[in-house]
Amino acid sequence: MRHRRVKVWTLFAATIDFMAMPVETQPLEIHETDTDEHVAEDRPWVVIVWNDPINLMSYVAFVFQKHFGYSKAKSHKLMMDVHEKGRASVSTGTRTEAERDVNHLHGYGLWATMEHDK
Secondary structure, X not given: OEEEEEEEOOOOEEEEOOEEEEOOOEEEEEEEOOOOOOOOOOOOEEEEEEOOOOOOHHHXXXXXXXXXXXXXXXXXXXXXXXXHXXXXXXXXXXXXXXXXXXXXXXXXXXXXXXXXXX
């Protein structure tokens, strides 16, 4: 952020018999943001599937294959992460893509959330 000191003439009016008298002038400091600053790119969103006591492990792997098109091996690995670690990151993308995936996973009955990638 760049700071620039700008002299601005201010007029304070005192009403004495309907006449305005200038009282004083003071410099005014204005804070400007530099438009050339680098704006950090939006971090991708991560979709996380959480372990639950309801769905079978084979069903979770099936959902990963069906919805994401993952291979049997990758689906099995992600399912084991969910089972053993309690969660697995199953996809990344824009916020819209992550919301879509979370909604579809909810439709399959899985517990899923999304968060910003770290």
